[in-house]
Amino acid sequence: MNIERRALQGLEIKRGLITGRAVVYNSRSEDLGGFVEVIAPYAFKDALKNDVRALIEHDPSKILGRTSAGTLRLIEDSSGILVEITPPNTRTADELIESISRGDIQGMSFGFSVPQGADEWNVETDPALRTVNKAMLHEVTITALPAYSETDVAVAKRSLEQHTEHRRIDAAIDRLTQFIEVNNL
Numbered sequence: 001m002n003i004e005r006r007a008l009q010g011l012e013i014k015r016g017l018i019t020g021r022a023v024v025y026n027s028r029s030e031d032l033g034g035f036v037e038v039i040a041p042y043a044f045k046d047a048l049k050n051d052v053r054a055l056i057e058h059d060p061s062k063i064l065g066r067t068s069a070g071t072l073r074l075i076e077d078s079s080g081i082l083v084e085i086t087p088p089n090t091r092t093a094d095e096l097i098e099s100i101s102r103g104d105i106q107g108m109s110f111g112f113s114v115p116q117g118a119d120e121w122n123v124e125t126d127p128a129l130r131t132v133n134k135a136m137l138h139e140v141t142i143t144a145l146p147a148y149s150e151t152d153v154a155v156a157k158r159s160l161e162q163h164t165e166h167r168r169i170d171a172a173i174d175r176l177t178q179f180i181e182v183n184n185l
Contacts, residue, residue, distance in 0.1 A: 016097060018054075018064065020153030022108040022140035023081040028129075029147045035121075035128040037147075039135070044081060044112070047137040048074050054085045055141040058111060062092055064142070072140070083108070083140050084156070096142060101155050107146030108153050111139040 023044065029037040054072045056062035065072035065085040073084040087093040099105045118134035142153050 016155040018083075018085040018087055018097065018100065018142070018153060019156040020083055020108045020142070021080050021151055022083050022110050023137075024148055024150040025078070025080045027080075027148055027150045030149065031127055032147060035130050037130045037132060039080075040131055040133045041078060042076065043132050043135050044076065044137045047112075047135060048076055048081075050137060052137050053139045054083065055111075055139050056092065056096055057143050058109065058139070058141045060139075064088065064093060064096070074137075074140075081110075081137075081140070097155050100142070100153055105142060105144050106152060107143055107149070108151040109141045109143045109146050109148070110137060111141065112137050 023039055025039055025041040025043070027038065051066065051068040052072060052074060053060070053063055053067075054065040056064060064087050067074065071086045071088075075082045075084075087097065096105070112132075112135045114132055114135045118132070120131045120133065122129040122131075
């Protein structure tokens with residue numbers, strides 16, 4: 001019996017990147033048990049050099065990427081921290097990508113630690129307000145229940161640089177439109 005076999009040479013599978021905003025500066029968290037929290041701009045400035053991991057629901061057994069491996073990229077801008085994850089080729093990552101694509105999962109979170117004296121508390125408000133001025137970032141996580149509602153996550157069709165450039169162009173168009181409206185042009 002003659003067995004025939006076929007093989008494809010150079011098969012390439014392109015997977016989407018996962019992008020999002022894990023940290024939003026000057027945004028109030030949900031009630032965290034008697035207090036709300038705000039992360040001050042650039043609170044993680046020095047911490048972005050650390051080896052940060054991308055997880056699912058803060059579970060270290062479900063790792064999606066890592067800065068030291070080049071599979072997680074972090075970019076800090078004036079609004080917060082943007083992330084770009086190259087997910088692994090695993091069933092867990094595939095299921096997550098499907099849930100993000102469907103809109104079932106829409107938020108992000110982060111794990112951090114605050115050095116002594118790097119936060120301020122205002123207990124005169126109800127609930128109390130904690131402002132984090134400096135912190136160490138340990139992880140970013142994709143979650144269905146984010147503590148900060150302004151975070152987001154998506155399966156990207158373009159890189160973070162392309163996304164950032166697109167946002168700059170959109171902002172320039174908005175400024176031009178406002179100028180035209182104000183000056184009745």
